[in-house]
Amino acid sequence: MGIKKDYDNTGITSENRAADMAADRERAVKAGRLDYPFVAFVLLIVFVGLVMVYSTSAYRGMELFGDSAYFAKRQLVFAVSAIIIAYFVSKADYRVIAKYSKLILIISMVLLILVYIIGTASHGSARWLYIGPFGFQPSECAKVALIIYTAAACTAHTKSLNSVKGIVKIMLLPIVAIILIAIENLSTAIICFAIVFIILFISSPKTWYFIVLALIGVAGCGLFIAFAGYRADRIRIWLAPEKYPDGYQTMQSLYAIGSGGIFGRGLGNSIQKMGFIPESHNDMIFSVICEELGIFGAVCIIGLFVALIKRCTVIAMNAGDRLGGLLVSGVMAHIAVQLIINISVVTNTIPPTGVTLPFISYGGSSIVFILIEMGLVLSVARRMKPAG
Numbered sequence: 001m002g003i004k005k006d007y008d009n010t011g012i013t014s015e016n017r018a019a020d021m022a023a024d025r026e027r028a029v030k031a032g033r034l035d036y037p038f039v040a041f042v043l044l045i046v047f048v049g050l051v052m053v054y055s056t057s058a059y060r061g062m063e064l065f066g067d068s069a070y071f072a073k074r075q076l077v078f079a080v081s082a083i084i085i086a087y088f089v090s091k092a093d094y095r096v097i098a099k100y101s102k103l104i105l106i107i108s109m110v111l112l113i114l115v116y117i118i119g120t121a122s123h124g125s126a127r128w129l130y131i132g133p134f135g136f137q138p139s140e141c142a143k144v145a146l147i148i149y150t151a152a153a154c155t156a157h158t159k160s161l162n163s164v165k166g167i168v169k170i171m172l173l174p175i176v177a178i179i180l181i182a183i184e185n186l187s188t189a190i191i192c193f194a195i196v197f198i199i200l201f202i203s204s205p206k207t208w209y210f211i212v213l214a215l216i217g218v219a220g221c222g223l224f225i226a227f228a229g230y231r232a233d234r235i236r237i238w239l240a241p242e243k244y245p246d247g248y249q250t251m252q253s254l255y256a257i258g259s260g261g262i263f264g265r266g267l268g269n270s271i272q273k274m275g276f277i278p279e280s281h282n283d284m285i286f287s288v289i290c291e292e293l294g295i296f297g298a299v300c301i302i303g304l305f306v307a308l309i310k311r312c313t314v315i316a317m318n319a320g321d322r323l324g325g326l327l328v329s330g331v332m333a334h335i336a337v338q339l340i341i342n343i344s345v346v347t348n349t350i351p352p353t354g355v356t357l358p359f360i361s362y363g364g365s366s367i368v369f370i371l372i373e374m375g376l377v378l379s380v381a382r383r384m385k386p387a388g
Contacts, residue, residue, distance in 0.1 A: 034090070035315060035381035041308040042359075042374050046079055046367075048301060049360035056273050056288045057281035057362060071281055071362055078364040082371035089375025090382065097376070098323055101145075101152035105173055108145035111138035112180040127185060137365040139181050139188045143195065144369050146174055147330035148376075150196050154203035155323040161204035167213075171196065182220075187353030191337050193217050198333040199326055238351035252276045253287035253346050264294030281362040283354055286346045301360075305339055315381045324380035331373045334358075 054072035061070035089097075097104075111129060115138055120128040128135050153170045160166025174196045182189035197213060233246070241247025241254075256272035259265070270291045273280040280288050290298045309332055316328035335358050342357045344350040356366050 033382065035311070035378060038308070038311045038315065038374075038377065038381060041304060041311060042371075043083075045301075045304050045308065045359045046083075046371075048304070049367075050076055050079060051267075052285055052289055052360055053281050053362045055268050055292060056270070056285055058268075059274050060281065063275075074364070075362055075367070078367050079371075082368040085368065086371040086375035086378070089372055090378035092379060093383075094324060094327060094376055094379040095321075097379075098148060098152040098155070098327075101149040102173070105142075105145040105149040105177060108138060108142045109173075109177050109180060112142060112177065114138070116183070135364075136368070139185055139192075140365040140369040142177055142181060143188075143192060143334055144372055144376075146177060146192050146195055147199070147327060147334065147373065150174060150199045151323055151326035151330055154199060154326055155321075158203070158322075161200070162206065167200065167204065170200070185354070187341065187355045191334065191341065191355065193220075194337045195330050195333045199330045202329050203326060234351045234353075238348065241348065249278055249284065250348050250352060253284050254348060256287040256291040257347065260291040260294045262294050263296050264290070264292045267292050283342070283356055283361065284346055285361050286343055286357050289360075290346075302339075302343075305335065305358075309336055312377060315377060315384055318384040319380050320383045320385055324383065328377050328380050331377050334370075334373065 050072060053075045054069060057071035058068040061072075062068045064070070067073075115127065115129050118129070120130060120135065127137050127139065129138055150170070154161060157166060157170060160170060174192075178189050178192045178196070181192060197217065200213075233244075237244045237247045237250065241250040252272050256270065256277065259271070265271075270280075270288045272291055273288050277284050277287060279285075286298070289301060293300075312328050312332045312335075316325045316332065319325040319328060338355055338358050341350065341353060341355045342361075345352050345355065356363055358370055359367065
């Protein structure tokens, strides 16, 4: 004689329902937890950045302000503040944040326009906006806004991704934002375009659309270079840096990399940071890393980035929904593309740009906004599907 089972009106046995309820309780316990491997990788890279900012800026800090730790202390304040902000972002529901994605992007575009009206120039380009004593780069804010907007738009308009018209409609606002950035900062615009392109590519089942889109992007870069003489000069400097005075920084960077050898001169023992590399604690910090820590140290730092991106991949693949997966994919795109561009510039693989090394280069705007992105990833991780 068989065992009698109780069924409810949906045809599910009481035993199965009890198992489902137990699984729900287990998921509830797991929900809200930080992704500790991800947090560990982020904090380790930030720590490496603080150490290298101190090492690369000590000479300049003493020369300008009489304090060898001047830049390192400022970066520490930026980093701690950003970590606190990132924590609160991680506690927020990314799905709620995504509901305001259009507003966030429009605000970032307004800030980009204000840069050209009341902004402050840096290295010949208007990039900074000051609100009282606080200054920041709206282009860094735009990166976060573009990730959120594009991920939200691709989630809300999935069917639109099957047609050129639908993709153009989704890209309309992002392209306007990218053009506003490209007027004065082509390298950052390229990163932003890559972020939008990768999120759309992951979202859409069509492939040939993106071949056309990539060609349009290359053509757009060509036009911006053609209409700005100094950008064409950068290509000439890239091809033969030893022939031009403006190739000085590139040559010093290559000297630093070459003199570091396999294991480097030792932390703090760089020669090129002693005024030879003008932006040793900023854009060109990776060259000093190679000089002081050698190729071995540089590869270890790149390995940390690879581990961080790999962990992002795990979070994206196990995200609770499509929106979460696309948000994390956008953040991965940002880190990977900016990392590749910075290292390529330092090694003279591509023409010089003003792109910083994520987490590591000195700069309040860059560290604050990229850690806000880390907060978004943690928000997705808190709600991802449990393994097993």
